[in-house]
Amino acid sequence: MKKNFYNLFSLQGKNAIVTGGAGILGSHFCMGLADAGANVAIVDINEVRANEIAEEIMRNYNVKAIAIKCDLTLESSVKLMVEKVVTTFGEINILHNNAAGKSSDLNQFFAPLEEYSLAQWKEIMSTNIDSMFLVAKYVGKVMKLQAKGGSIIQTASIYGVMGPDNRIYEGSYYLDREINTPAVYAASKGGVVALTKYLATYWAKEGIRVNTITPGGTESGQNETFTERYSNRIPLGRMAKPEEIVGALIYLASDASSYVTGQNILVDGGLSAW
Template sequence: MKKQFIKLFDLSGKTAIVTGGAGILGSHFCMGLADAGANVAVVDINIEKANELARTIEKDYGVKTLAVYCDLTSEQSVKEMVDSVVSEFKTIDILHNNAAGKSSNLEAFFAPFEEYELNQWKEIMSTNLDGMFLVAKYVGKVMKQQKNGGSIIQTASIYGVLAPDNRIYEGSFYLDRQINTPAIYSASKGGVVALTKYLSTYWAKDKIRVNTITPGGVESGQNEIFKQNYSNRIPLGRMAQADEMVGALIYLASDASSYVTGQNIMIDGGLSSW
């Protein structure tokens, strides 16, 4: 009997939430899920951008969408977001716990470790890890009550697994300034990987799979010096494009990965293999 394996990737009729859905990577993730057939809740603190993206996705892909405001640092806001999605779509099948943030105060965010302020550390942690906890808590509760299982995918970072090579930042500019990777970013993203592993075993009995995708460096406006410095560290010899993150997400969201949980898929051009 011939089996049609490609259908394992079909998400038709599923409901997906993407936090940080209007961002550089998030918008590609939302479009990828829609292209696979899923109805998509575009969750973002920038509701104008979320609404614009939701309208575009409906027009281009013919699925149902919902733009939802959410402040991930507020438990009440997270609860209201999940309630809104359930009210609109009735079920939640896929969560892409994707949102992360930088500070509005870039001087404080990129400060040397010896001078790093505790309030800045807590501000980033409240979005990058506390927010992941809150969204997983409320969505996981819904999935458990539905008794149909589900897939949760969380976005980490290469610097949650590896230490940054600070040499690549010499002469590099991004966000109109000299940058680095602060310790809070690495610590918060490392926490995402650990949270994934914990939840993968905690919810396994409920058929809720939990996995991580870990992007390497993605081109998003860095100067040529940075791109060259970074590319020199990559076996494939270049930075990633945003849409190259999407395939792994579709795999983990779909039945193609029905026996995969607790894993961290590195989408890093081979950097972690050196």
Template sequence: MKPYLFKNLFDLQGKTAVVTGGLGILGKRICQGLAEFGANVVVVDLHENDAIAFAEELADVHGVKCLGVQCDVSSTESVKEMVEKAVSTFGEINILHNNAASKSSDLDAFFAPFEEYTLDQWREIMAVNIDGMFLVAQSIGKQMVLQGKGGSIIQTASIYGIVAPDNRIYEGSYYLGKQINTPAVYSASKASVVGLTKYLSSYWASHGIRVNTLIPGGIQSGQNETFITKYSNRVPLGRMGRPEEIVGAVIYLASDASSYVTGQQFVIDGGLSVW
């Protein structure tokens, strides 16, 4: 009997993946993982020179073709130009990791109490976290429909898009030199990503385009020890996550290993959401 090579299901050779927020804490690791499994990677970020340099590094290390592209995902024209560059370079797009998100240019406004939160700040975050998701999914989904080969779209939400933050953990907690919290706009925007994903999974199902949500828990990335300890005490596994621990789920969702999976939420949170 000829063996069925299950490991081939995870092979991404010949496929092109677009990753928005490609220079972020998760984005960089995910770009590396996709390239390691054979995908050509389009690194999309606001910072063009850094995106180009990182794409060149990926290509050298993994022997694939990579492209760095500047894009403001909240801009219709910028998204259109990004997709055109990706298609003109690689011919098609097979995978989208819709990952870009914002924590604002004004951290004081971003972390303001709900009672004092401004509509301008709310709209600034929504413009990236959900409007950007809509624009990128719309443009690349349209391209996938035209290609007629299906595809996989993975959209990054957050654990705080499906459960409320425990505000008790934020007393004495700092990040980037600021007293932190999880503002309502962040939770609302990430919950919206879950809803958008479910809608699109049904809408594009007849075209063989699968759409799923990636839901990371807290990732250790420079928070102070007070926050790390308090957060870890809320997690059954007793610690925060590491960026590389998200990559396996992305590879699964991007590949043929998940060919019968769409509209689902992939929660990677050390068990936080079970309590």
């Protein structure tokens, strides 16, 4: 008997939440899930952009899409967001815990380690890891009550699994300002990987799978110096395009990965293989 494996990747009739859904990668993630058949809740602090993406999804894909403004660092805001998704869609089958932030003060965010303030450290940790815990907590409560559990995918970073090569930042700029990778960013993204493994074993008996996607450097406005230096560190010889991360998300969200949990898929052009 012929088996149909292609349909395992379908998300038809499933409901998804994407936090940070209005971001550069987030918008691609939302559209990828919609293209695979999922209804999508675009969750972001930027309500205007989230609404634009929701409207674009409903124009181009035969699914439902809603935009929800949410401050993911506030437990009350996260709780209300999840309740709204359940009221609108009924179930939550997929959570892409994707949101992350830099800072309200980029000078503080990119400050040298020796001058880094504890207040700035706590701000980034609140945005990058506390919010992941809060969203997973409330969505996990919903998924536990569902017959088929669900799939949670969390976004980390290549610098959550390896240290940065600071040589690539010499003369490197992003959106017209000198940049680096702060220690707090690396520590928070390493925390995402650890949280994923914990949740994967904690909720396995409930039929909830939890995995991580770790993107490598992605094109998003870096200057030519950075792009060239970073690309020279990559076996494939270039930075990623945002759409190249989407395939891993669809795989982990779908039944094609029904026996995959607690894993970290690195979409890094081979950087971590050196």
